[in-house]
Amino acid sequence: MTQKLHKKQLKYESILKNDTDIEASSCPTMNLMVCNYGLVNGLSRKDVLQVFSHYGQVEHIVMLPFKSYCFVCFANIQEAVCAYNNINGKMNTLPDQTTFYLIYTNSVPKVVEIASELPSGLKIIDNFITDEEESLILQYFKENWSESSSMKHRQVKHYGYAFDYDNNGVRHDMCDPIPKEFEFILNAINLHLKWCPNQITVNKYLPGQGIPSHIDTHGVFDDYILSLSLNSDIIMEFRKGNYHNSILLKSKSLLIMSGESRLDWTHGITPRKFDMFNSVDGPDIMRRGNRISVTFRRVVQNYENIEIKKNLYEILGCDKTTSFKILKENYRKLLVKLHPDKSISSSTTAACAELNEAWNVLKDPNSKKVYDEKIEQCDIDTVVTIFETLIVTELENNEDDDTMSYRCRCGGLFLVPKSMIHNVSNVEPILFPCDDCSLFIEVILPNTSLS
Ligand SMILES: O=C(O)CCC(=O)C(=O)O
Numbered sequence: 001m002t003q004k005l006h007k008k009q010l011k012y013e014s015i016l017k018n019d020t021d022i023e024a025s026s027c028p029t030m031n032l033m034v035c036n037y038g039l040v041n042g043l044s045r046k047d048v049l050q051v052f053s054h055y056g057q058v059e060h061i062v063m064l065p066f067k068s069y070c071f072v073c074f075a076n077i078q079e080a081v082c083a084y085n086n087i088n089g090k091m092n093t094l095p096d097q098t099t100f101y102l103i104y105t106n107s108v109p110k111v112v113e114i115a116s117e118l119p120s121g122l123k124i125i126d127n128f129i130t131d132e133e134e135s136l137i138l139q140y141f142k143e144n145w146s147e148s149s150s151m152k153h154r155q156v157k158h159y160g161y162a163f164d165y166d167n168n169g170v171r172h173d174m175c176d177p178i179p180k181e182f183e184f185i186l187n188a189i190n191l192h193l194k195w196c197p198n199q200i201t202v203n204k205y206l207p208g209q210g211i212p213s214h215i216d217t218h219g220v221f222d223d224y225i226l227s228l229s230l231n232s233d234i235i236m237e238f239r240k241g242n243y244h245n246s247i248l249l250k251s252k253s254l255l256i257m258s259g260e261s262r263l264d265w266t267h268g269i270t271p272r273k274f275d276m277f278n279s280v281d282g283p284d285i286m287r288r289g290n291r292i293s294v295t296f297r298r299v300v301q302n303y304e305n306i307e308i309k310k311n312l313y314e315i316l317g318c319d320k321t322t323s324f325k326i327l328k329e330n331y332r333k334l335l336v337k338l339h340p341d342k343s344i345s346s347s348t349t350a351a352c353a354e355l356n357e358a359w360n361v362l363k364d365p366n367s368k369k370v371y372d373e374k375i376e377q378c379d380i381d382t383v384v385t386i387f388e389t390l391i392v393t394e395l396e397n398n399e400d401d402d403t404m405s406y407r408c409r410c411g412g413l414f415l416v417p418k419s420m421i422h423n424v425s426n427v428e429p430i431l432f433p434c435d436d437c438s439l440f441i442e443v444i445l446p447n448t449s450l451s
């Protein structure tokens, strides 16, 4: 065995021992651990069977939620040896032509289900609409789609009120009214909940796209948040503290969040091309299709009086980090473009007033600071969940690479560029995202002062 392969093997053995308290075996057994593939990197039970059943009778397969390894048990040792010799370290016949690294183990872990109990206040009505109704709405979107906001990870369209992603509130500028084609759904919702939404957000997700974990802003929207799923099933992740429940949303189902599930739990969709779910044989994965969701909310009555209008930075074509000089330049340029002396119309007068208002707040460092804090308050609803707080020596040093890393519980990796650790004078801990899920680690730097 090459030295590199041996090193890998030792690493996998220690992960196995750490995670499951199971020992690797130096001589052949009936059990094989696939060390580098599992549910979290998209391996399904069917894939495992396809590769292994070629060499004997596969007795059972143990897939673990959020793990990048799995286990295969044969009826006898000879078959396991045959599989080991033909598969370990060699390219397999799966469409992605991956290479499995295998070790023999003394036993296999007990099957663990993916936590999927509904948080309190959450309800799902399967088949809330019929196949025909689903087709009608999909057809409507096909013919009438114009994006409201181009988001990095999905397409979005709003009706009733425009959603403002800068403060997770709503804007009072132009927005299409709720189309009459949606009326039958509004009626059905009203029949169920005696509640009528006035704002609709449509999200279009391709496989691999998602939405970060968040709580829909309290105060702006009332107690119900509903989501109708169309065209593809998906798993939505609900998190609160250490709890993490994966909830299956089938197409045509209506998700109703209220109470605790709406106010205290975050919800999000991990950007992946597949989802983990509990099949009758145990945890497995399913591939995603193109999904469209229709979110129904009700903007609270007196929200009209709350003073979060259009983002002031956006008005000036810049953001929080823009320098005073550029801010001023932008203001001048926009003013010249808009000034009512040059083109007289009520809309330019309104735009001009808006521009002056933005400039008046942002030109003064004190009022700018107050405004920045107000925006940050609003941003709190986009929750960052910290997986662990670490010091630098707890990270794995990747010798032939300029990064350090740490394994997430989902099987993904937190990558930390070495330059961030050594050349940064920052005294605050820095957050790094998992490349696979919505968690962050917080890294305490050598020169971070701990209070
Ligand atoms: O796609 C979904 O079902 C949920 C969308 C969502 O959470 C939102 O728009 O706030």
Ligand SMILES: [Fe+2]
Pocket: 214, 215, 216, 225, 267
């Ligand atoms: Fe949401």
Ligand SMILES: [Zn+2]
Pocket: 408, 409, 410, 411, 412, 413, 434, 435, 436, 437, 438, 439
């Ligand atoms: Zn993760």
